[in-house]
Amino acid sequence: xxxxxxxxxxxxxxxxxxxxxxxxACGELGVSRVGLWxxxxxxYGPEATAKxxxxxxxxxxxLCRGGFLTAAxxxxxxxxxxxxxxxxxxxxxxxxDTLVLVCGGLPEGSRDGEALAxxxxxxxxxxxxxxxYAAERGVRLAIEPxxxxxxxxxxxxxxxxxxxELAAPFPAxxxxxxxxxxxxxxxxxxxxxxxxxxxxxxxxxxxxxxxxTPLPAGVLTGRGQIGDGCVDMRWFRERVDAAGYTGPIExxxxxxxxxxxxGREVLAETVERFRAAI
Amino acid sequence: xxxxxxxxxxxxxxxxxxxxxxxxACGELGVSRVGLWxxxxxxYGPEATAKxxxxxxxxxxxLCRGGFLTAAxxxxxxxxxxxxxxxxxxxxxxxxDTLVLVCGGLPEGSRDGEALAxxxxxxxxxxxxxxxYAAERGVRLAIEPxxxxxxxxxxxxxxxxxxxELAAPFPAxxxxxxxxxxxxxxxxxxxxxxxxxxxxxxxxxxxxxxxxTPLPAGVLTGRGQIGDGCVDMRWFRERVDAAGYTGPIExxxxxxxxxxxxGREVLAETVERFRAAI
Numbered sequence: 340x341x342x343x344x345x346x347x348x349x350x351x352x353x354x355x356x357x358x359x360x361x362x363x364a365c366g367e368l369g370v371s372r373v374g375l376w377x378x379x380x381x382x383y384g385p386e387a388t389a390k391x392x393x394x395x396x397x398x399x400x401x402l403c404r405g406g407f408l409t410a411a412x413x414x415x416x417x418x419x420x421x422x423x424x425x426x427x428x429x430x431x432x433x434x435x436d437t438l439v440l441v442c443g444g445l446p447e448g449s450r451d452g453e454a455l456a457x458x459x460x461x462x463x464x465x466x467x468x469x470x471x472y473a474a475e476r477g478v479r480l481a482i483e484p485x486x487x488x489x490x491x492x493x494x495x496x497x498x499x500x501x502x503x504e505l506a507a508p509f510p511a512x513x514x515x516x517x518x519x520x521x522x523x524x525x526x527x528x529x530x531x532x533x534x535x536x537x538x539x540x541x542x543x544x545x546x547x548x549x550x551x552t553p554l555p556a557g558v559l560t561g562r563g564q565i566g567d568g569c570v571d572m573r574w575f576r577e578r579v580d581a582a583g584y585t586g587p588i589e590x591x592x593x594x595x596x597x598x599x600x601x602g603r604e605v606l607a608e609t610v611e612r613f614r615a616a617i
Numbered sequence: 618x619x620x621x622x623x624x625x626x627x628x629x630x631x632x633x634x635x636x637x638x639x640x641x642a643c644g645e646l647g648v649s650r651v652g653l654w655x656x657x658x659x660x661y662g663p664e665a666t667a668k669x670x671x672x673x674x675x676x677x678x679x680l681c682r683g684g685f686l687t688a689a690x691x692x693x694x695x696x697x698x699x700x701x702x703x704x705x706x707x708x709x710x711x712x713x714d715t716l717v718l719v720c721g722g723l724p725e726g727s728r729d730g731e732a733l734a735x736x737x738x739x740x741x742x743x744x745x746x747x748x749x750y751a752a753e754r755g756v757r758l759a760i761e762p763x764x765x766x767x768x769x770x771x772x773x774x775x776x777x778x779x780x781x782e783l784a785a786p787f788p789a790x791x792x793x794x795x796x797x798x799x800x801x802x803x804x805x806x807x808x809x810x811x812x813x814x815x816x817x818x819x820x821x822x823x824x825x826x827x828x829x830t831p832l833p834a835g836v837l838t839g840r841g842q843i844g845d846g847c848v849d850m851r852w853f854r855e856r857v858d859a860a861g862y863t864g865p866i867e868x869x870x871x872x873x874x875x876x877x878x879x880g881r882e883v884l885a886e887t888v889e890r891f892r893a894a895i
Binding site: 450 | 723731769832834853
């Protein structure tokens with residue numbers, strides 16, 4: 340039985356698999372889509388990755404990730420823009436139209452009641468510089484709101500509402516949002532914001548992970564396997580579908596327990612959990 | 618130099634100190650207010666605690682905590698109401714007018730797109746039962762929104778807006794909110810919500826802790842010493858003051874590093890940090 344057509348496996352879910360092993364496992368399980376990360380792609384080589392993935396008939400749903408656009412100093416800002424242009428080029432090379440943006444946390448030592456808003460303002464300015472470059476290359480920037488527990492060190496964009504505000508000045512075909520269940524499930528405005536994102540044509544990717552506790556130290560690797568936590572995946576999928584999104588649904592888990600297991604077994608389990616939950 | 622008049626030390630900040638040691642240390646540092654927790658109070662005895670604290674001229678800013686009102690079953694609900702009535706009685710015995718409520722997480726196995734809203738609904742129903750009991754005894758219930766990272770296992774009330782919605786049906790002199798910097802600093806609506814809470818007369822207590830990363834496993838004991846993190850305490854204090862709040866400002870830290878140190882030294886440091894930040 341093939342994996343559901345819209346299912347995409349984000350590479351980080353099974354990061355214990357090399358790219359060739361991942362591609363082979365996808366073939367065995369009938370998985371036709373993968374979300375890739377820049378670091379393992381750089382290690383294997385962007386051209387070699389593109390060739391491997393294309394040769395296996397896989398499509399690349401997203402590239403993770405650009406962003407980190409909150410630097411307050413000129414040098415940091417210049418470096419970030421360069422890095423994001425490189426990420427856009429890599430997306431083109433890999434044949435994906437979607438670059439996920441994790442927009443960055445507060446600069447070191449930032450302590451100001453308006454610091455979060457100011458950092459979001461700098462993201463807006465950086466987007467204005469990146470948008471023409473992305474548009475020319477047909478790459479969509481998908482701003483990802485991260486859970487508020489990441490607001491200081493990883494992403495000052497904590498809600499879909501904030502992501503949509505940042506996207507608003509730009510054409511929807513170039514700047515949109517990432518809807519990720521893990522980051523958004525707690526927000527009582529998320530149903531309305533998904534509808535708004537859909538109406539604006541800005542849902543550029545839809546990612547799944549479950550919310551489980553206790554959270555691990557550092558909280559980054561606490562994303563739960565589908566069905567292990569309290570997130571109603573079907574509830575999200577119905578709202579995202581109703582908002583007009585018809586693209587891939589990517590399962591992206593960072594989880595030490597899953598990484599300690601056999602990667603093929605985790606991939607097969609993830610397909611089954613997806614089928615059951617969605 | 619005496620501690621600032623509005624400063625209150627929450628007992629958990631220096632939980633390594635016994636109640637008599639805490640009271641003595643407060644005397645030495647000119648601290649005139651303490652926030653107490655039910656468990657150590659029960660251990661020392663509520664009457665003995667009241668006598669000790671009153672004898673030293675200390676006032677009790679808050680009692681932590683009631684709540685956990687989200688049980689979906691009758692037995693769980695009955696137990697929770699009984700426990701909260703007991704907490705109200707303890708508040709009276711200790712001479713404080715404010716009981717902080719941590720309202721509870723999702724019931725075990727709850728997985729439903731509307732589960733958070735349903736749990737908040739049950740909190741509202743439980744409040745309706747508790748309010749007459751609290752009002753007769755002159756105790757105010759201060760609903761505490763907790764950071765969204767606690768939404769599943771500790772508190773389905775994640776924003777000041779949600780806390781105010783829950784409080785809305787009841788008189789402000791009996792049901793209000795806790796403004797805690799740690800839980801609310803990330804929220805782009807918090808300034809407006811503080812103003813609204815003040816206009817409604819519902820700010821019943823104001824607590825401080827700083828946001829530091831990385832978060833520890835379980836994330837409960839990650840509250841940072843004032844000045845160690847990214848929260849602008851003065852920004853919060855100015856808004857809470859402008860909203861008309863004139864009561865105690867309580868420092869409540871759960872932090873393994875602070876607990877491992879000498880409690881008197883931590884208390885002295887906390888007073889100094891408070892003075893510098895506020």
